[in-house]
Amino acid sequence: MTDRITIRRPDDWHVHFRDGAMMAACAPHTARVFARAIAMPNLVPPVLTARDAAAYRDRLRAAAPGLEPLMTCYLTDETDPDDVEAGFRDGIFAALKLYPAHATTNAAAGVTDLRRIGRVLERAERIGLPLSMHGEEVDPDIDIFDREAVFVDRRLGPLTRSFPGLKMILEHLTTVVAVEFVRATFPQVAGTITAHHLEVTRTDMLGHGMRPDLYCMPVAKTERDRRAVRAAAVSGEPCYFLGSDSAPHPLAKKRAVPAAAGIFTAPNALEIYATVFDEEGALDRLEAFASLNGARHYGREPNEGTVTLERQPWTVPPETPVAGPEERIPNYRGGETLPWRVVG
Ligand code: DOR
Ligand code: ZN
Numbered sequence: 001m002t003d004r005i006t007i008r009r010p011d012d013w014h015v016h017f018r019d020g021a022m023m024a025a026c027a028p029h030t031a032r033v034f035a036r037a038i039a040m041p042n043l044v045p046p047v048l049t050a051r052d053a054a055a056y057r058d059r060l061r062a063a064a065p066g067l068e069p070l071m072t073c074y075l076t077d078e079t080d081p082d083d084v085e086a087g088f089r090d091g092i093f094a095a096l097k098l099y100p101a102h103a104t105t106n107a108a109a110g111v112t113d114l115r116r117i118g119r120v121l122e123r124a125e126r127i128g129l130p131l132s133m134h135g136e137e138v139d140p141d142i143d144i145f146d147r148e149a150v151f152v153d154r155r156l157g158p159l160t161r162s163f164p165g166l167k168m169i170l171e172h173l174t175t176v177v178a179v180e181f182v183r184a185t186f187p188q189v190a191g192t193i194t195a196h197h198l199e200v201t202r203t204d205m206l207g208h209g210m211r212p213d214l215y216c217m218p219v220a221k222t223e224r225d226r227r228a229v230r231a232a233a234v235s236g237e238p239c240y241f242l243g244s245d246s247a248p249h250p251l252a253k254k255r256a257v258p259a260a261a262g263i264f265t266a267p268n269a270l271e272i273y274a275t276v277f278d279e280e281g282a283l284d285r286l287e288a289f290a291s292l293n294g295a296r297h298y299g300r301e302p303n304e305g306t307v308t309l310e311r312q313p314w315t316v317p318p319e320t321p322v323a324g325p326e327e328r329i330p331n332y333r334g335g336e337t338l339p340w341r342v343v344g
Contacts, residue, residue, distance in 0.1 A: 003311040006306050006307070007286055007309075008302050009034070010287075010290035010303075011290075013038045013242060014132075014194075015037045015244060016040045018248060022248060022250075025248075026266055029267045030067060038094060040072060041053070042104075042106035046106065050093060053072070054087075070094035077113070079120050094130075095131065095298070098111060099133075099134045100155075102138055104136070105261055105262055114155060132168070133169065133171060136218055147218060148175050148218050156181065167297070169190050169191065170191045173232065174219075179240075182239050190241065192240075193229055193241070193242065194243065194265070196216065196220075196265060198229060198230050200220040201221065201225075202222065215263075216245070230276065231280075236293075237293075240293065241297065242289055242290045244265050245265075246263070246269060247261075247263060250326040250328065254330055264331055267332075272338065274340040308344045315337050318331060
């Protein structure tokens with residue numbers, strides 16, 4: 001039995017760091033393990049321009065020394081292709097982020113109609129800037145459990161054909177349909193996989209009392225879907241890579257009605273992935289998933305350093321404290337014991 005594993009330093013290709021006191025509380029948890037992290041732009045107000053992104057990047061660097069934040073441009077109907085290109089050429093933007101309007105937390109300013117961003121996508125295709133997306137259909141007639149599959153069929157399929165040279169990332173895969181679509185369209189489209197979607201089903205969320213701590217967007221799906229997502233992650237195939245979608249919310253907002261969507265996994269994300277890979281007998285593929293595949297898809301070199309995990313049970317603290325009025329963030333699997341621990 002393997003009790004210790006060393007991999008190249010990993011990257012997290014999807015993180016919500018927030019801002020201010022929340023950012024100060026959260027970002028060091030990501031910096032503890034990951035070298036680079038894609039910083040999602042759904043702040044209030046959102047990160048809309050290269051100038052917004054550069055300022056946010058500087059705040060992140062100050063909050064988490066040692067972490068290289070990679071910035072994204074929050075697409076709206078009004079996004080200016082020239083600003084996007086300038087931000088890319090200045091090394092500020094690593095990707096565009098598409099939120100269909102109202103698809104999730106702080107997505108009200110997102111894109112109302114994909115035709116409105118045609119010029120931006122053309123430009124991104126031409127200059128080699130990837131498009132990352134929250135792939136859920138927002139048509140109110142679509143059942144919440146079908147949002148991802150319908151987006152893939154109605155929006156993403158046509159997008160890949162309209163912009164064949166545009167590199168894309170379908171974020172947080174949760175369904176058989178999304179897993180298969182990514183496999184079939186790679187290398188144009190790759191997919192990130194969260195730690196929590198490897199573990200949680202909708203039955204966990206709703207079947208034994210309602211669990212807002214397990215509520216996120218896209219919502220967890222069936223056991224069959226979870227198995228497909230797990231199999232994809234541990235396959236080591238280059239089209240799937242680590243994006244935790246760690247999304248902190250203050251405890252009061254997670255307990256409110258309606259409850260905020262998002263699960264905070266930064267304090268234990270890599271440990272959860274390692275646990276899942278171990279359960280699946282695939283620890284030898286953790287490095288590809290966590291440290292190699294994402295960098296390659298984003299056209300970057302893998303990191304130089306390493307991270308070591310050991311089989312050494314530890315208990316996840318229930319909460320992450322936050323200075324000021326927001327007080328504390330519930331941690332994913334807080335209070336539970338995990339078998340793997342990052343030791344160096
Ligand atoms: O559950 C989610 N929370 N999904 C998202 O896409 C956004 C995130 C957040 O920002 O809280
Ligand atoms: Zn997210």
